Amino acid sequence: MKHAHSNIEYYGSSSTTLLSSLNPFPECTTYSYLLECSLSLSASFSDTSMPILGSLSVLPTTKASTVIDRITEIEGVEERLSDAIRGCDANFKTQTPAVEKFLQRAEALFRELENALQNSSCRQGQSRSTGDADDPKPMVLPANFYSYVVSQLDLIGWDNIVSIDSRLTVIVLKTVDSSGRTHELRLELGEDFPNQAPICTSDLPIEFEIENWRPLSLHPENSDATSGVFMGNTSFELTSKKRSRPSVSAGLALVYEEFEAAVDSYQSLWNELDNIDANTCVLEPILPARRSIRERRIAIRASAGGISAVLSLDCKRPRTVPSSLRFVGATSEVSKLRSHFNEYVAGTLKCDDGLTLQWREDRTVRENLELCFGDIPSKNTADGGEFEIECGICYTNRLGEDGLLPDACCGNTCCARSYHETCLFEWLHSLPSARISFDRIFGTCPYCCEPISVKVKCARS
Structure with a gap:
């Protein structure tokens, strides 16, 4: 506890502030054995030299999240501390005695905070009908759980492991595909593992799901001879041709093999996307993009305020005509490009020498787009900023959680303002002169x- 002005320390970014955000004037710090961290309490002063709560901070930041959860559970904690600080003395005439009073009072304030935490914990314990569902203690796992997990990791190969938590319940694995791209799989093992499949998280275009999980028991009396689960006695099948490690009929090793197979199935898709990323001007997403994203917005024309195309490739047959392709830019230009593209897909587009052009799957997606639209701007020849169109009503590029682009555009080439269709509808709907015909509303730019x-x-709904 620091009571003298010369010993006051300012921790700044090294602490995590829980309450308030005023710049601290005096600051006191104490170690809380209850929270297993240091608490820092600061006060600030109003024009009348009345002390008020400046901030309550936690040091170090590694324990901040746990402490935040506990302190914020206290009802009205900020108001209670503020009242306590203001109660130091109501008749301060100058700031100096106010600081002294705050420093003397700080230790009592820390004790009050710890008492409030203990009382809050007791009330929560009394309100529980049973201790099983809300028991904060970590689950206790049997010793053969760890033996089994280690034996499975031996099969997977320790060089394929990115990280493991201290309890062996969260494991991150990696695999490298044929093009040198690294992919990670996160496994969360519950207390019922391996009777229950682990929770899998990965960055694949389609969510990875375990197909052939076999519920297993960690107890010898409940295991069959082929599962080989308990105490690391694993049964092997024939050695895989792809790698030297044995293939198993169940467990984490089988999940890893399924993940590798899933990664292999997306090679064509990622090759096409990498080709687009390397040879065109990709406006969205920001590169390098996550492997789960199969949509690209690329620059098509630098004229007419910038025309771009948003395309989404098929996961299994990425060289087919994009399952979704829409143009963003001036309406008049977009209509021409859309008509041009439809002719190319239908095989009715003719080039200058009279030959008919059509989309073909023996070409890459980029090659098909270049045959259709001519030279496409690349990242070396185009400035992505000129294609960043913002809505003329809300002044943003992406709208809402779906990230809608400004697809609607004024047909006047001298204006060519772009709007989100939702924003434009609301604007037109507010005009007295607007009229609705069938499924469209008409008005003025x-x-x-x-x-x-x-x-x-x-x-908008």
Whole structure:
């Protein structure tokens, strides 16, 4: 506890602030054995020299999240500390005695905070009907659980392990595909493992799910001769041709093999996406992109305010016509490009020498796009900033959780303002002169007053 001004320390970014955010004036620190960390309490002063709560911080930051959970459970903790600090003395005339009073009072404030934490914990314990569902103690796992997990990791190979937590319940594995790309699989083992499959998290285009999990028992009396679960007695099948480690009929090693097979099935997709990333000007997502993202927004034309295309590739047959392709830019230019692309897909587009062009799967997606639209800007020849279109109404690029782009555009080439269809609908709907015909609402552009329309279904729910 620091009571003298010369001993006051300012921890700044090395501490995690829980309550309030005022710049601290005096600050006191104590070690809390209850929370197993140091607490730092600071006060600030108003124009009337009244002390008020500046901040309550935790040192070190490694325990901050746990302490935050416990302290924020106290009802009205900030108000209670603020009242206690203001109660130091109500008749301060200058700041100096106020600081002295706060420093003398700080130790009592820390004790009050710890008492409040203990009382809060007791009330929570009394409110529980049973201790099983809300027991905060970590689950106790049998010794053969760890033996089994280690034996499975031996089969997988320790060089394929990225990290393991101290209890062997969270494991991150990696595999390298044929093109040198690294992929990770996160496994969370519950207390019922291996009777229950682990929870898997990965960065694949389609969520990875375990297909052939066999519930197993860690107890010898409940195990069959082929499962070989308990105490590391694992049964092997024929050696895999792909690697020297044995193939198993169950367990984490089988999950890892299924993950490798899933990664292999996406090689064509990732090759196409890498080709697009390397040879075009990718506007979204920010590169390098996550492997689960199979959508790209690329620059198509630098003219007319910038025209771009958003395409999504098929996971299994990425060289087919994109399952989703839409253009972003001036309406007049977008209509021409869309018509041009439809002719190319249908095989009715003719080049200057009279030959007919059509989308073919023996070409890459990028090659098909270049044949259709001509030279496409690359990351070396185009500035991505000129294609970053913002909505002329809400002034943002992406809208909402779905990240909608400004797809609607004014047809006046001198204006060519872009709008989110939702924003434009709400704008037009507010105009007295707007009219609705079938599924479209008609009105005027907010900037140039030229006629503009949008589908009625774009209204926000």
